Amino acid sequence: MTLLVFSNLLLWIIVIVQIGVIFALARQVGILFERVSPVGAMISDSGPGLGDKVAPMALPNLNGEGLTLAGKEGRAQLVFFLSTSCPICKALLPALKSIQSDEAAWLDVILASDGREALHRRLIEAEGLQGFPYVLSSELGMSFRVSKLPFAILIDKDGKVDAKGLVNSREQLESLFTASETGIPSYQAAVAGMTS
Secondary structure, three states: OHHHHHHHHHHHHHHHHHHHHHHHHHHHHHHHHHHOOOOOOEOOOOOOOOOOEOOOEEEOOOOOOOEEEOOOOOOEEEEEEOOOOOHHHHHHHHHHHHHHHHOOOOEEEEEEEOOOHHHHHHHHHHHOOOOOOEEEOHHHHHHOOOOOOOEEEEEOOOOEEEEEEEOOOHHHHHHHHHHHHHOOOOHHHHHHOOOO
């Protein structure tokens, strides 16, 4: 009888230890997944292609007077498509604030979305986004065929699409600038040995 009790107790201890090991391994897998995320923005083939001229668009601005996309000669524009309900979009806002400050000499950072204005005004207030042009236009997203968020498009000083892609991290956002500087449109293209 005591041998049976001892073996049951030993089995329960082994099961509890295995559960602890499984949780520890699951945590490590999550950490590794974050570290091994794609290096560059995940480029999309839909919408205007790299190097295509963007037709100037007059757009409303929730934070001031309207603006013209691809209409300011000599200044590049980074258009960041976001949603009020997207946690990754919100996590990238500090990086966008940093980019806006560091690259102000040559780059305008524009936030873009669609939906209900009241929700976007709450986001602007909560996240301190009053310093950004904030476009609310479903036509803009449709013209670039944005289907997933967060998505960013870098338009060069001549109004051409310089880089674009789905950006889920600061590194992917900054890879748009690397793509612009090197002429290699994406990390995937660099691995494949392509250049634009």
